[in-house]
Amino acid sequence: MDVRRRCECRAASPRGPPNRRCVLKADPFRQLRLLDLQAIDTRLDQIAHAKATLPQTPAVGAARRELQALETQIVNARTAAGDVQRELVKSDQDVQLVRDRAARNQARLDAGQGSAKDLQALQHELTSLARRQAELEELELEVMERSETLTAQVQQLEARRVELVERVQALEGERDAALAKLDAEAVTVGSGRADIVAGVGEELVALYEKIRASSGGMAAAELRHRRCGGCRLELGNVDLARIRNAPEDEVVRCEECRRIMIRTGESGL
Incomplete structure (x- = not known):
């Protein structure tokens, strides 16, 4: 299955009970298509803003x-x-x-x-x-x-x-x-948004839309040269190691802005 979830356990504190974090899994190509979807939605948002602020x-x-x-x-x-x-x-x-x-x-x-x-x-x-x-x-x-x-x-x-x-x-x-x-x-x-949405998959799109609603319209960004394309912050070594060791089909998110980070050949991992 191209898009799925798995749950991992991690301790909230040395003595506290473990928290469960659900990790979304998606084919890397589907994740990459999120950048195309984001580009479309960003331009549509810009057009909507331009319409609302016409001089x-x-x-x-x-x-x-x-x-x-x-x-x-x-x-x-x-x-x-x-x-x-x-x-x-x-x-x-x-x-x-x-x-x-x-x-x-x-x-x-x-x-x-x-x-x-x-x-x-x-x-x-x-x-x-x-x-x-x-x-x-x-x-x-x-x-x-x-x-x-x-x-x-x-x-x-x-x-x-x-x-x-x-x-x-x-x-x-x-x-x-x-x-x-x-x-x-x-x-x-x-015009091509519906096809991209269908190609990305329902569950990943649902996460994308949820993040978009709470982050000013940007939900997915390229991880480029060790920087999150969403918040523009450079990732620390711990976060980079976490992402480097994550499976290719794991949907990774920025610990700062919580946006989906898309790994490419320019990520610098």
């Missing part, structure tokens, strides 16, 4: 928040412009009322209708109406200026909105293109 993603978020804030500004500006427009209509109506009254009084005065006292009162009212008309026209001018300012502000904000929408769309396009490229690479990289 376009926060840029899109910031642009969308800016657009949302701008939409609020536009609503407020339109509301203010509408209020001033209604104020302008009322102001114009007030001026027209005064003009109409002044015109009627002037017509009566020109026709000489009424007594001298009535005509004198009409003249006095015309003077008052002229003063009131001037005040209302000045107020109307001020309202017109505010209306023009607010209308221009709305136009500027709407023009800014068009630019910002285009910017959001461009950023989203860049993000989607980058995600599509990474997704395509992930499909290519992972």
Whole structure:
């Protein structure tokens, strides 16, 4: 059988009861294939990290928040412009009322209708109406200026909105293109993973996945020049002797990081 376990006894202390350590046995070729599996999973992890940290993603978020804030500004500006427009209509109506009254009084005065006292009162009212008309026209001018300012502000904000929408769309396009490229690479990289898993064997893969889950994604590494490829630490003479004397089909692990160490011709044993 290519993958199997055997148990060895070792004493926890000179006086204590022995502990039992189960040693996984696997054909050396199957162990070597773990490096291929690790290379695939490492690249897939890198792709997943790249997708999660795309620079376009926060840029899109910031642009969308800016657009949302701008939409609020536009609503407020339109509301203010509408209020001033209604104020302008009322102001114009007030001026027209005064003009109409002044015109009627002037017509009566020109026709000489009424007594001298009535005509004198009409003249006095015309003077008052002229003063009131001037005040209302000045107020109307001020309202017109505010209306023009607010209308221009709305136009500027709407023009800014068009630019910002285009910017959001461009950023989203860049993000989607980058995600599509990474997704395509992930499909290519992972296409042979199932075959490698089948070749490695269920029990060894189970150990590999368990270690991966607890060691930041790396579970198998080459023992190269007496260094563990996982934690990069150089092995001491005791550990090297243990590994050197271990059968070729024994799955050995680093005493420091507990990752599976794959022995090759470059291990330096």
